[in-house]
Amino acid sequence: MILSRPVFYSVFTSMCSVLALGLTPGCGGDDSPAQSTSSGAGSSSANSASSSGGSGGGAGGSSASSSSSAASGTGGGGGQQTGFHLSGKVSYESVPYNNALEGLDYAGIKKRPIRGASVRLLNADTSAEIAKTVSDDKGGYSFNYVDTASVKLWVSSETKVPSITVEDNTAGDAIYTMESAVVASGLDVKLNPVATTGWTGAGYTKARLAAPFAVLDAAYTAAHRFLTETTTPPQMPPLKLNWSVDNRPEDGDKSLGQIGTSQWDHTELYILGKESVDTDEFEGHIIVHEWTHFFQGKVGRSDSPGGSHNFTDVVDPRVAWGEGFATAISAIILDPDTVYADSYGLQQKDGFHYDLEVNDASAGENPGWYSERTVSGIVFDLYDGANEPFDKVNIGLNGIYTAMVADRTTPALTTIFSFTAGVKAATPQAVANINTLVAFYKLDVSFGLDTIQDAWGTGETHTGGVASSVPVYRTATIGSLWKAKFTGGASENKLTQNRYFRIAGDGQPITVESTCASDVDLFVYKLGTSVAEAKSQSGDEMLTFATTVGQTYVLVVQGFETKAIAYSADITFTH
């Protein structure tokens, strides 16, 4: 995929933005504690309202043109012109994962603020919008208005800064909106709507209002941390997330909920929501993991070809990097909650979890530069404090972000090599400790990592049990012939099916040709962007690409043999 550049937005400077002229939405410091109660067992008082200072409801308050009258009504005299005030907090219910029970724990439901979200004040009689604002970091909001007898709120699953929306992909991409109870206007009315889970003890028998706000909050948390904790904050492009009660692990029509799994499809995020099959809305690590794919692809650079993967797979190092980095970021964003958990099954009572902070370089983990588990462990330990014998480095979120952005310009593919080399270059004082951290993942002669010297994996000796996987990159010259060796029987994103070459541009077109009895494809990249590819159904491929003097290109030879056999492709490089 050719990475699109971000749409630029002004840096967010305030959690509260006034979006309606003549009105005064509350800003931070909301003095109205949310008193609505929420039952851990499902029932809840989600929409509590109270009033003090007398009701101003009544005369003149039912006009459909209340927006204009409100806008002009501040400080006006007479009747309702003294103004009404509505304030409160908006929140949603969150269901934790229980590590002991291995599943969602509805007895532990907690209420969390809906932050940075769109809150609209509507005339209850006409549904005309009077004003809108954005909830603060505690979910607080307030409105001053006039001339409306009774009002209600719409709280939408969207944030403005950064632009994030959670939509129902099975309902024409409608934005989820919680409608509050109707309250009579008054001098100081409180309204604290809560988006509830809809769980009533044995199933979701009521509207699952909390889910889209939980998804929004995870994405917002991730974005907000990068916006507020980096020295040069990212310019976040808009993001759409799709969640639906029908989103299920079945491939097909996404508008029907057949999304395959929770994923970033290089355009939008899709999150599972099918009750008693697989739901992910309350599993923040999964949402942040997928969000990171968006973030890395749009703000940093992702060269991963994607495809199925798991923690212990020996995969293409681009896949290991993309997936491991995303898992690490989920733990970084949600730190101190470093436990990745995933529930599924009837009543969400099955699941698994693991703590990212528990480092493991044992044989079953297949540690190395091709392992997403190794990647996530290294990245997280680069971020966190010096809290283990092998972890004496701490570059923080800003250091991680800086290296991710710097990785955009690596001529190599983005892998643990390019990232770590970038971190070492940026923090020369930490090089020894980084080397110690990397060395933790050295298991034996086949599995592990050598000291990372550069973005190209120079000097790497660990094969991951895959013959001919090192050197990581072969240096191809014009007029040379190479034999790229593979083992089939694995999916095309595994290390056994990929070989990498670096080619120095000389200003002339270069032709690459493959000859192979099995199907192989050729891909040439310049700074991570595809410049040529040849991907017929055969092993005989040819491509030619223009080159620039001084520019290094990368050729990926990818095999597709489905039989578990050893095979090879002859690769030539010519002018």
Next chain:
Amino acid sequence: MKWSGFAGFVVIALTASCGNETARPAAPPDHAAVPPAVAPVATVAEVEKGAAVVAPPALVAPTAAVEKSAAEAGKPSAPIKVTAQLRPAAADLDVVFASDATGVTIKVWGVDGLRVKSAAPVSVGSVKSGQTIKVAVQYDAPATESNLAVSVIGTFGGREQVKVQSFTLSTGAAKAPTGEIKVDNEGRRVKVQKAE
């Protein structure tokens, strides 16, 4: 959404068909001979080492920038593919393993009113990469749309991993959607659901 809790974990028949249980062949020798087709070649003396190619292929025009293939990458799951042949009252599942695994358990259950008729998970001590486990399932499907769900859990490479897959049985109308679709002040579709 109305949930019908049918915890039917069942399997009528289980057949382990080992499509390819043999270990992968060893990699070819590093000093592989160069196929005659690419001759004339000077030498290929080293491990895959490049050698001079005397006769270059004809040049073609440089290709324009093309979009890199980008498969979707979802959350981690066990290296398993589950397919099904669905019939009105039964399904044949093929559970294909892409890696060796131990302690495998396959569960099948129904949601949205689909009732699986028996209730015993399938357990298999170990499977090989490439192996297929066949599972036959019988169920009563409602008149409305329902789903058959499958989970496969096992230990892969020393770590417990799971794959969840569902299949839609479209024997009737989908259930009624929740919420009301309206248009907001900005002309956007919004799905309005009332807080309780």
